[in-house]
Amino acid sequence: MIFTTTLSALNLKNTIISIGNFDGVHLGHQMLLESLHKKAITNNKKSVVISFFPPAKLLLRGGKFLSSRSEKRELLEIYKPDAIVMIPFDHDYAQLSKEVFIQELHRLEPVHIIIGEDFRFGNRREGNINDLSKIAGSLEVFNLLSDAKGPISSSRIRALIAESKVEAAAKLLGRPYSAVGLVIKGQQRGRTIGFPTANTQITDSKALPSGVFAVTIETSYGVFKAMANLGKRPSFKEIPATLEAHLFDFNDDLYEDRIKVNFHRFIRKEKKFSSLGELKKQLQADKELALKLLA
Numbered sequence: 001m002i003f004t005t006t007l008s009a010l011n012l013k014n015t016i017i018s019i020g021n022f023d024g025v026h027l028g029h030q031m032l033l034e035s036l037h038k039k040a041i042t043n044n045k046k047s048v049v050i051s052f053f054p055p056a057k058l059l060l061r062g063g064k065f066l067s068s069r070s071e072k073r074e075l076l077e078i079y080k081p082d083a084i085v086m087i088p089f090d091h092d093y094a095q096l097s098k099e100v101f102i103q104e105l106h107r108l109e110p111v112h113i114i115i116g117e118d119f120r121f122g123n124r125r126e127g128n129i130n131d132l133s134k135i136a137g138s139l140e141v142f143n144l145l146s147d148a149k150g151p152i153s154s155s156r157i158r159a160l161i162a163e164s165k166v167e168a169a170a171k172l173l174g175r176p177y178s179a180v181g182l183v184i185k186g187q188q189r190g191r192t193i194g195f196p197t198a199n200t201q202i203t204d205s206k207a208l209p210s211g212v213f214a215v216t217i218e219t220s221y222g223v224f225k226a227m228a229n230l231g232k233r234p235s236f237k238e239i240p241a242t243l244e245a246h247l248f249d250f251n252d253d254l255y256e257d258r259i260k261v262n263f264h265r266f267i268r269k270e271k272k273f274s275s276l277g278e279l280k281k282q283l284q285a286d287k288e289l290a291l292k293l294l295a
Contacts, residue, residue: 002083003073007104010048010083016040016113017048017105017136019121023154024066025075028145033079034113034139039112046082048108052089054205059089062270064207065196066154066161069180096097098122102131111137117144147172164209166263176216176262179206179243183254188207195283197244198254200261206245212267214290217245218260224250227290228261231270246283248291265293 003007004010022029033049033252040047045222053069054139066068067075076084101121106114113136121127133139144151152172160169161177169177181202202208210231217226228245245261247254274281 001076001081004085005088006084006114007050007085007087007108010108012046012048012083013109014045014241015048015108015110016043016045016112016114017050017108017110019050020116020119020120021057021154021195022049022051022067022072022076023055023058023112024157024173025072026152026154026157026172028116028142028152030174031075031142031145032116035142036081036114037079039114040082041078043111045111046081047080047248048085049076049081050105051076052087054089055128056089056094057155059091060094063158064205066157066177066207068180068203068206071178095123098127098131101127102135105132105204106135110135112140112143113138114140116142158207161207161209163210164213164269166209166213166266170264176264177209178260178262180258180260181243183257183259185255194248195280195287198257198259199247200245202243202244203295209263209266212286213263214265214267214293215245216262216264216294217247218262219247219254220257221250221254224248225291225294226250226261227267227286228263229270248287265290267293 002010016036016039018032020029020032023026027267036047036049051072053072054065058065073084073086113132115132129139129141142210146152157169157172166177179202181200183198184201213228215226215228217224226245226247228243230243243261267289272283
């Protein structure tokens with residue numbers, strides 16, 4: 001598979017292409033990507049996914065992304081495209097005319113393009129479905145996938161994550177919401193009360209819930225049940241906001257390991273404790289509940 005950040009780097013012709021921000025690769029995105037995969041196999045053509053990072057709306061309006069660049073790449077690779085183009089979306093790129101994007105696409109000689117009905121491109125979002133139809137042999141436009149509460153969208157999932165509603169977010173993603181990061185050395189306070197934690201370094205631009213959660217954690221040693229705390233840890237004022245997790249039945253060293261935290265169930269909000277003894281008692285209760293929720 002080819003991975004690149006520019007369309008000009010691709011030397012492919014007669015391609016089948018899907019284009020979108022694909023932030024979070026939710027159920028709506030998955031429809032497009034599954035169609036891309038099937039059509040490429042059926043027609044014996046090369047498949048190309050074109051995406052942008054960060055998502056255009058977040059650069060222009062502010063906010064946090066659901067998937068980092070590497071997380072998005074891994075999610076897109078599930079659909080086995082021949083190439084992924086992850087275009088860096090900055091203010092200069094946002095000013096490019098729709099004609100520039102059309103010319104770059106045209107060079108790939110697309111026989112089929114797959115997009116969502118809300119896809120727009122070029123300066124001031126001037127490019128639309130009609131522009132794409134002029135360079136493609138055929139164009140497939142998917143309506144927005146909806147449930148009882150409305151269209152499934154990345155914006156809607158971000159709002160659920162901000163409210164710590166990870167179970168509801170998982171239904172729109174088709175999988176648990178997750179975060180990937182490097183384990184770093186923390187204050188090691190948890191070790192003193194029997195709850196050692198893996199402190200995970202995650203970019204501030206990543207959308208994260210707040211509170212205590214029942215999670216599973218994918219490590220180089222395997223997958224483990226765990227509980228995780230995200231937030232400011234009010235019992236320790238000098239500690240910045242962080243993600244820390246206590247893995248059950250695990251005693252090895254995870255420092256410098258790249259782990260993936262999957263959020264399954266919300267347990268409780270953060271709260272301040274008057275003593276380490278009170279904190280330890282609460283952590284034991286959290287562990288018992290997390291094990292029940294993950295059973």
